[in-house]
Each structure stands twice: as C-alpha cells, then as structure tokens.
Amino acid sequence: MLYLSQFIKMLLIVVIMLQWINPAQAADLTVSLSDNQGNPLPNIVVTLTSPATIIEEAEFSPQHPAIMDQIDRQFVPHILVVPKGSYVAFPNSDSIQHHVYSFSKAKPFELKLYSGRPPQPLEFGQAGEVAMGCNIHDWMLGYVYVVDTPYYGKTNARGQLTLTVPPDDYQLILWSPLLDSKDSAVQYSVDVAADSKIDLSLKHALLPAFEGFEQSDEFDDY
Amino acid sequence: MSLMTTKLALLTSLTIASAVVSASADAAPAQVNGLIEFGVVQSHYDSGWLNSWLDEGVGVLRFSQNGRFILSQAGLELSQDVTTTLSAHLVANGYTDGRQKLGFSEAYLRYKPITAGLRHELKLGMFYPKMSLENVDTAWNSPYTYSYSAINSWLAEELRTIGAEYTITRSGRMHRSPFSYSATVAAFKANDVLGAILTWRGWALHNRQSRYNESLPFADYFQFNQFELTLPNTEMVTEETDGRWGVYAGLNWRYLNKTDVRVYYYDNMANRLAIEANNQYAWDTHFSSVALQHKFTSQFRVLAQWLSGSTYMGRVRAGVFADFSAWYVMASYKVDQHRLSVRFDQFKVNEKDLLPEDPNDSHGYSVTFAWRYQLNHNWNIGVEWLGTASTNKSRTLWQGWQARQSQQQALALVQFRF
Numbered sequence: 240m241l242y243l244s245q246f247i248k249m250l251l252i253v254v255i256m257l258q259w260i261n262p263a264q265a266a267d268l269t270v271s272l273s274d275n276q277g278n279p280l281p282n283i284v285v286t287l288t289s290p291a292t293i294i295e296e297a298e299f300s301p302q303h304p305a306i307m308d309q310i311d312r313q314f315v316p317h318i319l320v321v322p323k324g325s326y327v328a329f330p331n332s333d334s335i336q337h338h339v340y341s342f343s344k345a346k347p348f349e350l351k352l353y354s355g356r357p358p359q360p361l362e363f364g365q366a367g368e369v370a371m372g373c374n375i376h377d378w379m380l381g382y383v384y385v386v387d388t389p390y391y392g393k394t395n396a397r398g399q400l401t402l403t404v405p406p407d408d409y410q411l412i413l414w415s416p417l418l419d420s421k422d423s424a425v426q427y428s429v430d431v432a433a434d435s436k437i438d439l440s441l442k443h444a445l446l447p448a449f450e451g452f453e454q455s456d457e458f459d460d461y
Numbered sequence: 462m463s464l465m466t467t468k469l470a471l472l473t474s475l476t477i478a479s480a481v482v483s484a485s486a487d488a489a490p491a492q493v494n495g496l497i498e499f500g501v502v503q504s505h506y507d508s509g510w511l512n513s514w515l516d517e518g519v520g521v522l523r524f525s526q527n528g529r530f531i532l533s534q535a536g537l538e539l540s541q542d543v544t545t546t547l548s549a550h551l552v553a554n555g556y557t558d559g560r561q562k563l564g565f566s567e568a569y570l571r572y573k574p575i576t577a578g579l580r581h582e583l584k585l586g587m588f589y590p591k592m593s594l595e596n597v598d599t600a601w602n603s604p605y606t607y608s609y610s611a612i613n614s615w616l617a618e619e620l621r622t623i624g625a626e627y628t629i630t631r632s633g634r635m636h637r638s639p640f641s642y643s644a645t646v647a648a649f650k651a652n653d654v655l656g657a658i659l660t661w662r663g664w665a666l667h668n669r670q671s672r673y674n675e676s677l678p679f680a681d682y683f684q685f686n687q688f689e690l691t692l693p694n695t696e697m698v699t700e701e702t703d704g705r706w707g708v709y710a711g712l713n714w715r716y717l718n719k720t721d722v723r724v725y726y727y728d729n730m731a732n733r734l735a736i737e738a739n740n741q742y743a744w745d746t747h748f749s750s751v752a753l754q755h756k757f758t759s760q761f762r763v764l765a766q767w768l769s770g771s772t773y774m775g776r777v778r779a780g781v782f783a784d785f786s787a788w789y790v791m792a793s794y795k796v797d798q799h800r801l802s803v804r805f806d807q808f809k810v811n812e813k814d815l816l817p818e819d820p821n822d823s824h825g826y827s828v829t830f831a832w833r834y835q836l837n838h839n840w841n842i843g844v845e846w847l848g849t850a851s852t853n854k855s856r857t858l859w860q861g862w863q864a865r866q867s868q869q870q871a872l873a874l875v876q877f878r879f
Contacts, residue, residue, distance in 0.1 A: 356490065377630060378641075456718075
C-alpha cells in the first residue's frame with residue numbers, strides 16, 4: 240500500500256503544480272442588454288474592471304494599429320473601442336481630403352488626411368471618450384472610446400456580449416454617446432466566479448441618433 | 462479697371478502663387494480636380510440671328526453650331542494648403558467660344574480654424590456666393606444637367622465678385638440637433654455691370670462661366686442710336702467702375718443631410734451714373750434668392766430656386782431700369798450609375814424706364830431633360846434636350862425680327878474627370 244500512498248502524493252503535487260501554472264481559471268460572462276422598452280440594444284460598449292485589472296501590453300501597436308477609417312464622408316466604425324496605450328490609424332479611404340480633430344480631454348488632436356497619404360498612427364494614452372469631427376465635412380462624427388481594461392466589447396445585434404475573464408469581482412460599465420448620462424453613470428457590481436449570465440436594461444430612453452446625417456453624398460459639402 | 466480691383470486681384474494672385482510655391486515636397490500635397498467635356502450639339506434655329514450672344518446673336522442658347530463636334534468646357538480646380546487651416550484655391554475654365562479661351566473663374570484664400578462650438582470661415586478673393594444648390598460639382602458645374610438653370614446661367618455669366626466673405630455655422634451633429642445653421646456676410650468690389658446682359662438680351666440657358674477680366678460680347682442693341690452715348694456691346698464682368706463696395710448676406714438652414722434652404726440678398730450698391738472710358742455703365746443691381754433642396758430618398762431629390770430683383774443704369778429719363786425674376790424646379794433620380802433629371806424654368810424681365818426706343822421686356826420658359834451615365838471613376842456620358850420659348854422685345858429693334866422665338870438644343874456629351 241506504500242506505493243499507492245506515494246502515487247497519491249505525486250498526483251497531489253502535480254495537481255498543485257498545475258494550479259500554480261494556471262492560478263485563475265477563466266469564466267465566460269454573457270451580458271444581455273435591453274433598452275428601457277425591453278428591446279435588445281446593440282452597439283453599446285461594455286467594460287469590466289477590478290482592482291486587479293491591468294493592461295499588460297497595448298493591443299494595438301504602431302505596427303498593428305486599430306483602424307478608424309473615413310468612407311463616404313463618415314467615420315467607420317462610428318465607435319472604436321481600444322485599451323489605453325493603443326495606436327489608431329486614420330487611413331482615409333475617400334478620394335478627397337479630411338481634417339479630423341477632437342477637443343476631448345482624453346486626446347485633443349488635429350490631423351489632416353490627404354487621399355493616399357496616410358499619416359502615422361496616433362497613440363491614445365488616456366482613458367475616456369474622444370469625440371471627433373471633420374473641419375471640412377461638418378456632419379462627420381465619430382468616437383474613439385479608450386478603456387482602462389483588457390475586458391471590453393460591444394453588444395451584438397441581439398444586444399449580447401460574452402467576455403472571457405478571470406474570476407473576480409468586477410465593476411461593469413456601459414458606454415455609448417447615445418446613453419443618457421444617468422445610465423452611463425451606473426456601475427454594476429458583478430461577481431464572476433464561473434460561467435454566468437447577466438441581464439441589464441436601461442432606465443432611460445436613448446438619445447436620438449440622427450442617422451440622417453449619415454446619408455451624405457459628394458455634393459453635401461458645397 | 463479701378464486701382465482697388467487691381468490691387469485686390471494682385472494681392473490674391475500673389476498670395477496664392479506664394480502659397481503654391483512655398484509648398485515643398487514633404488508639405489501638404491496640392492489637390493487637383495478637373496474635367497473635360499466634349500461631344501456633339503444639335504441646335505437648329507429658324508434664323509441665323511438667333512445665334513448665341515457670344516456670336517452677337519439674339520438667341521438664348523449658347524451653341525450656334527448645328528451637328529458639330531464641340532469642346533463644351535475644360536475645368537480645373539487647384540487647392541493647396543498653406544497651413545492646416547489656411548488654403549489657397551484656383552479654378553480655371555477653358556472654352557472655345559467667346560473672345561477669351563482661358564481664364565480664372567475663382568481665385569481665393571480660405572481660412573477655416575478648428576473651433577469647438579460655432580464654426581467660422583473666412584474667404585478672400587474671387588469666388589461664387591454659395592446661394593445655389595444646382596452648381597455643386599467640380600468647377601461650379603451641375604451634376605444634374607449640362608445646361609444650368611436660367612438663374613445659375615446668369616450667375617455664371619454675370620455675377621463675379623472680388624472681396625471678403627465671413628460665414629458662421631452651428632453644426633447640428635456637433636450640438637445633438639437635426640438642424641444646422643449658417644449665416645454669411647460679404648463685402649466686395651467689382652461686378653458693377655451686373656444686370657446689363659440680363660436686361661438687354663434677357664435670361665439664357667447655358668454652362669458658360671465668365672472669367673476674370675473677360676469681355677463678354679452680346680448682340681449690338683445700340684446701333685439704332687437710342688442712347689446719348691455709344692455703348693459697347695460687350696461687358697467686362699469683373700470691372701470696378703464706381704469705387705463703391707457691394708454687399709451680400711445669406712442664411713442657410715439644413716435638416717440632417719436631407720433638406721437644405723439658402724436665402725440670400727445681394728446688392729452691388731453701384732453708382733448708376735458711374736461710367737468707364739468705353740462707356741460701360743455701372744448698374745445698380747440688387748436681388749433676393751431662395752434655393753431649396755430636399756432628398757426624399759438617397760435616389761430621388763428635388764431642387765428649386767427663385768430669384769427676383771431690380772437693376773438701374775444711367776439717368777432717370779435716359780437710363781435703363783428693369784425688374785427681373787426667375788425660378789426653376791428640378792427633379793433628379795439616380796439609380797445605379799444612371800441619373801435622370803428634368804427641370805422647368807420660367808423667367809422674365811419687366812422694363813421700368815422711360816425709354817421706349819430701348820425695349821427691355823422679355824419673358825419665357827424652358828424644359829430640360831438629361832440622362833447621364835457614370836461609366837467609371839473617370840468617364841461619364843449623357844444626353845440632354847432643352848427646349849425654350851422666349852419673347853424678347855429687344856429683338857424687334859431689327860426690322861422684321863419677331864420678339865417670340867422658340868429654340869431647341871440637343872447635346873450628347875462625354876466627360877473625362879480627373
């Protein structure tokens with residue numbers, strides 16, 4: 240029986256070592272978001288943060304930047320989410336020039352975009368909302384939302400988002416330029432111990448999106 | 462030309478030239494856009510005297526040829542950033558008809574600082590007031606029809622100012638509102654002859670823009686000695702005759718990118734007794750313009766414009782006074798690479814002076830159909846048919862000529878764009 244006890248000891252040591260190599264098992268948190276009428280809400284940014292959350296390495300480097308394009312006199316995507324320290328490129332797919340600017344505290348900048356001459360990507364080193372316009376096309380509006388966590392995403396067409404995170408107690412925050420400030424100020428406490436689901440709904444109506452501004456043509460800047 | 466205009470023109474061209482020259486290889490690249498438009502015209506008139514005013518006829522259409530190959534126009538837009546917010550712009554146009562083949566229709570500096578709340582823009586030089594919604598394409602062309610409406614044909618041939626324009630804008634998107642607003646004020650020199658060709662010849666329909674210092678010919682309405690002085694049957698559109706400033710002001714209201722309304726008031730505040738060495742008078746001309754565009758869908762839109770004003774030239778009992786007005790409505794439908802447009806124009810000039818020897822009453826209408834097809838980024842083709850009936854009393858100065866005439870013109874054109 241000596242052999243069996245030695246085998247059990249060995250097994251315990253292996254299990255403990257495995258624990259040491261992979262101390263925190265990941266869990267899936269699925270968020271389902273609906274508006275104040277109960278309809279699924281797409282394209283809303285969800286972030287999870289805890290005191291232990293750190294961004295080890297920026298996801299988007301100068302060599303592999305995130306892309307905020309300009310297509311048909313609009314920003315594409317309308318909302319780009321990047322972790323703090325990421326680089327963002329503005330390639331300008333239009334055959335005309337743009338003059339992108341922002342007055343947001345997180346990243347005030349101006350960038351002239353000539354067709355076929357993409358400038359160097361810009362670093363977004365401070366968390367927060369960066370609202371951008373174009374000095375030539377007044378109706379253009381886009382956002383870079385810089386987050387302080389590697390755990391983030393946008394809800395899909397069904398208002399859902401699944402984030403894979405280490406088990407922890409998290410603060411969940413929603414963001415979109417269309418959220419009422421009372422909804423974006425709410426911090427949801429979420430204890431993610433294992434795979435779990437959470438249903439959230441807004442208390443207030445979304446602000447109007449004015450999608451008619453997106454229906455521009457090449458003659459609108461006259 | 463007055464000293465003031467010379468100085469203004471010199472200043473503008475020098476600044477633009479220095480801006481272009483100072484741009485080194487690693488600085489902002491120059492932006493170049495242009496088009497060349499050519500094809501065949503069929504314009505059959507009953508009488509040779511209904512030729513174009515450019516050929517000293519009394520017709521209201523541009524082309525006198527029939528079944529001929531024409532170079533309709535060449536247009537070139539050149540822009541150069543001096544700084545990120547200051548840019549220089551030049552627009553050159555070339556035509557084979559008229560007395561001047563090449564010239565500049567616009568040359569200006571634009572300063573547009575980046576501001577967080579209200580937006581500001583300052584322009585200095587020679588440029589069109591943005592009172593129209595039809596001529597929004599390269600080199601102030603219409604993307605809808607080849608021939609402009611009567612209103613914009615007139616602005617193209619006779620309205621050319623040299624001065625400063627300031628615009629303040631409240632962008633709706635930046636203020637979470639579906640409505641955007643702009644207000645524009647401008648003071649200018651030149652353009653003292655505005656109203657002359659309109660009063661004598663009447664309204665016309667074409668796409669020929671007058672350029673800086675161009676002498677625009679028209680029929681010799683003065684060979685019958687109805688005036689004390691022998692007047693020239695040409696006009697220098699950019700001439701500054703009286704040394705006075707003119708003004709214009711406009712309001713622009715826009716709902717999303719769907720509906721656009723522009724209301725403008727223009728007054729060259731000319732001294733109607735001022736006269737050039739060649740007896741070209743200054744015409745005291747003012748008018749109001751309301752332009753509208755509504756996009757029902759991304760494919761279908763309607764445009765309209767109304768313009769009404771008055772002009773005065775010379776002494777009360779020996780001068781030329783007239784009221785003028787015109788409007789058009791256009792519907793345009795774009796499906797895939799096709800664009801179909803139809804426009805109806807109506808126009809008139811009412812004589813107000815006491816000089817029956819110089820009849821200025823005219824009125825008429827026109828219908829224009831156009832189909833245009835975009836082959837690729839560089840090439841597009843199209844055909845246009847335009848029919849107009851005009852009753853211009855000035856035609857009866859010639860013995861046996863009738864006031865009322867109808868004219869038709871068919872164009873088949875190719876545009877190369879770059």
